[in-house]
Amino acid sequence: MNFQDLKSQTQEILTNSVSNRDEKLLAVCQLLHKNVPHYNWVGFYFANHQTQTLHLGPYVGAETDHTIIPFGKGICGQVAVSNTNFIVPDVSSQKNYIACSITVKSEIVIPIFVNGINIGQIDIDSHTIDAFTTDDERFLEELTVEVSKLF
Template identity: 70%
Template sequence: MNFEALQTSVIEILQKKDFSRDEKLKNLCKYLSERVDYYNWVGFYFANHENRTLHLGPYYGAETDHTIIPFGKGICGQVAESNANFVVPDVSAQDNYIACSITVKSEIVIPLFVNGINIGQLDIDSHTLNPFTAADERFLEFVNHEVAKLF
């Protein structure tokens, strides 16, 4: 996958003048899902630090019951506490995993920082075992760097 080729479109989506922030994020999720064949569910969770919960934001993919996730629970909840990328090659090998669907085989979660504070994360599920590489991490860090400019 040539992630550099996708970067220009990511910026264009996020700079659309006539779209709200949520519309831009929803369009971004859809774009990523359509351009990377193993990105089967793409969405954002946003932190409520007072309540120590994550709240589902814009996403593209199958509906999920996981609209609120406590810090520490599941992969997303762990990233809310660790402030670090979390790549899960095989979700069945994770003790603290919240199953969204039996079709999900792997997951990558990248924290979203604004002014040094983890305000949320980009969460991607895949129906493929172990598809995520260091190139995915760098690309998704770039995506979140651009998303942070909306806040």
């Protein structure tokens, strides 16, 4: 399935008036995980600005112990501070990387903004080195804009 088809399907999920926010986010994770071969773990983290931590939201993939991540720690924590996309072609080259699994080879994290505030992010891991392209990045940026409308 191409990103244009996925964009249409994620839009359908996110505008479904029957599901609550977490159900919608989980359905998006399931759709991406199932239809993009290099998306081996797909999940959302949400910021608690008072405690300067990220909290795991809906996700699909291997279980993770990283349910709370301090701002600045790991790829997700760095995005919480930088407010910018972060694509890691090879996680073994990152000194500030939190290893979720030895099978993870690359990662992409895109922040979600509401009223200019970084409220969370979508985090995707791949078992393939250098898995993510600018097409992935653009698609996920568009997705996070749509996700932000749920908040």
